[in-house]
Amino acid sequence: MTRWTRRALPWVPTLLLLVIAVAHAVLVHRYDLSRWLGGGFGMFSTTDSSSSRHVHAFTMADDGARTEIELPAELDELVRHTRVLPTPSAVDRLSAVIARLPGAAGRPVHVEVWQTTYDTVTMAPSSRLLRAGTTKAVPSATR
Amino acid sequence: VLRDDWRATARGLAVDLSALDAVDLASRLTLLNLMVGPVGRWYVRPAVLLLCAAGLLLPTVARLPSLWLWLTWLTALRVLGSWPQVDNHAYLLSYWCLALAITHALDNGRVLRLNGRLLIALVFVLATLQKAVFAPDFLDGRFFRFTFVTDPRFEAVTRLVGGMDAATLEQNRQFLLRDRHGDRTEGRTFTEPPAFRAMVAVSTWSVLALEALIGMAFLVSWPRALHRARDALLIAFCATTYAVAPVPGFGWLLVVMGIAQADERQEWVRPGYLVAWALILAYEYVPWASMLLD
Numbered sequence: 001m002t003r004w005t006r007r008a009l010p011w012v013p014t015l016l017l018l019v020i021a022v023a024h025a026v027l028v029h030r031y032d033l034s035r036w037l038g039g040g041f042g043m044f045s046t047t048d049s050s051s052s053r054h055v056h057a058f059t060m061a062d063d064g065a066r067t068e069i070e071l072p073a074e075l076d077e078l079v080r081h082t083r084v085l086p087t088p089s090a091v092d093r094l095s096a097v098i099a100r101l102p103g104a105a106g107r108p109v110h111v112e113v114w115q116t117t118y119d120t121v122t123m124a125p126s127s128r129l130l131r132a133g134t135t136k137a138v139p140s141a142t143r
Numbered sequence: 144v145l146r147d148d149w150r151a152t153a154r155g156l157a158v159d160l161s162a163l164d165a166v167d168l169a170s171r172l173t174l175l176n177l178m179v180g181p182v183g184r185w186y187v188r189p190a191v192l193l194l195c196a197a198g199l200l201l202p203t204v205a206r207l208p209s210l211w212l213w214l215t216w217l218t219a220l221r222v223l224g225s226w227p228q229v230d231n232h233a234y235l236l237s238y239w240c241l242a243l244a245i246t247h248a249l250d251n252g253r254v255l256r257l258n259g260r261l262l263i264a265l266v267f268v269l270a271t272l273q274k275a276v277f278a279p280d281f282l283d284g285r286f287f288r289f290t291f292v293t294d295p296r297f298e299a300v301t302r303l304v305g306g307m308d309a310a311t312l313e314q315n316r317q318f319l320l321r322d323r324h325g326d327r328t329e330g331r332t333f334t335e336p337p338a339f340r341a342m343v344a345v346s347t348w349s350v351l352a353l354e355a356l357i358g359m360a361f362l363v364s365w366p367r368a369l370h371r372a373r374d375a376l377l378i379a380f381c382a383t384t385y386a387v388a389p390v391p392g393f394g395w396l397l398v399v400m401g402i403a404q405a406d407e408r409q410e411w412v413r414p415g416y417l418v419a420w421a422l423i424l425a426y427e428y429v430p431w432a433s434m435l436l437d
Contacts, residue, residue, distance in 0.1 A: 006249060009245045009248075009249065009254075010245060010249070010251075010253075010254040010257055010258065012241065012245065013238040013239070013241045013242040013245070013258050013262065014238075014258065014261045014262065014265065016238055016241070017234070017235075017238050017262060017265055017266075018265065020234060021265075021269055027227075028277075033227060035273060035277065035278060036231075037227045037228060037229070037230075037231075038227045039222075039231055039234040040231070040269060040273065041231050041266050041269035041270045041273060042231075042269075042270070042273035042274075042277070042278065043230065043231050043270075043390075044270075044274075044286070044290075044350075044388065045270070045273040045274040045277075045278040045281050045286065046273075046278035046279065046280055046281060046286055047280050047285060047286055047289045047290070048278075048280075050228070051293075080228060081227075081228065084227060084228060085227050117280075118280065118285050118288075118289060118319070120280075120283055120285065122332070122333060123285065123288055123289070123318070123319065123333040124318075124333075125318075125319055125320075125321065
């Protein structure tokens with residue numbers, strides 16, 4: 001082990017913490033990662049946790065009418081992931097998976113990720129759209 | 144005779160405790176933490192438990208850098224396997240195992256002391272910045288108004304200290320959680336007894352002040368008095384916060400890092416941290432708030 005290595009090694013855990021904290025800040029800023037997660041130590045700092053976010057999926061009829069579809073339990077993991085880090089690719093991936101479900105009936109699927117916020121005085125809840133994405137119809141799914 | 148026996152035992156424990164090497168103590172306590180609060184999914188947990196059991200049974204194993212490198216890898220795998228949904232202390236545990244691996248590889252206790260101090264400092268500085276600067280709803284009290292009502296783990300405290308009866312609590316919970324596309328809250332209000340408002344204000348500012356002080360005390364050695372009080376502050380934080388915050392793994396980790404960096408000349412520090420460790424364990428299993436409420 002060189003002298004330089006012996007000097008540098010003790011700082012590695014701290015540097016790792018700082019690098020991941022910076023990555024956390026970037027993901028929060030650019031992709032609405034929940035502050036609670038991601039190694040930025042923002043737990044217990046905001047109401048914007050995983051449980052304050054909600055994901056909705058709709059099938060789109062030819063005339064533009066939307067019908068909400070219930071998300072099956074087997075997608076829980078993917079839904080939770082999309083809820084806390086709604087990157088465009090995560091939303092697209094979720095809508096693509098839902099589009100292949102029989103419930104989508106071969107129609108295009110539109111997915112929305114919402115965040116609930118609370119009024120400063122009255123605490124009345126309201127929703128803010130974080131991200132939305134639509135997947136085209138999947139021909140293999142039965143209509 | 145019994146009293147004399149107890150005194151002798153307590154004196155013997157204190158002597159044994161102060162004689163223990165800080166790295167050894169921190170290593171063993173980290174392994175113990177992982178035994179009492181196992182982490183990870185099925186592909187991580189058994190391996191972590193086996194390594195910890197080996198380290199606790201055989202002291203020479205606990206000093207092997209490879210043991211700590213394996214634990215670093217396994218705890219990192221736990222983070223990666225559930226990313227980004229794991230809690231922050233899962234990351235911290237991985238950094239800490241890496242610090243222990245480097246300490247044992249270099250056979251240098253100062254490495255662990257440095258990492259214990261810096262990791263604690265950065266955790267608290269970041270937590271303070273998140274609350275005071277970045278989060279939009281902490282300083283105005285919305286975070287605790289929401290959390291005390293909606294998180295069932297705080298229910299007993301909200302009723303006991305906040306003076307919110309069960310019916311009002313349920314009504315408020317429904318008010319806050321009804322926003323799900325189309326559910327409306329017109330005609331409903333969020334009802335807060337004065338004691339609840341006071342509890343929110345005290346929680347908001349005391350948590351922020353304590354975290355900021357701990358961050359400062361561990362990060363810099365000036366003011367001297369604050370730096371010297373760092374262990375007392377961290378012990379107080381662990382002994383109070385984890386009575387209500389349901390993350391014992393985080394508390395135990397802070398205790399271990401605190402012990403690793405503590406000034407060994409202050410005799411009360413190690414027993415103080417160990418009492419905090421035991422308190423966190425008690426909070427985890429004794430439903431003290433519900434018992435008081437009953």
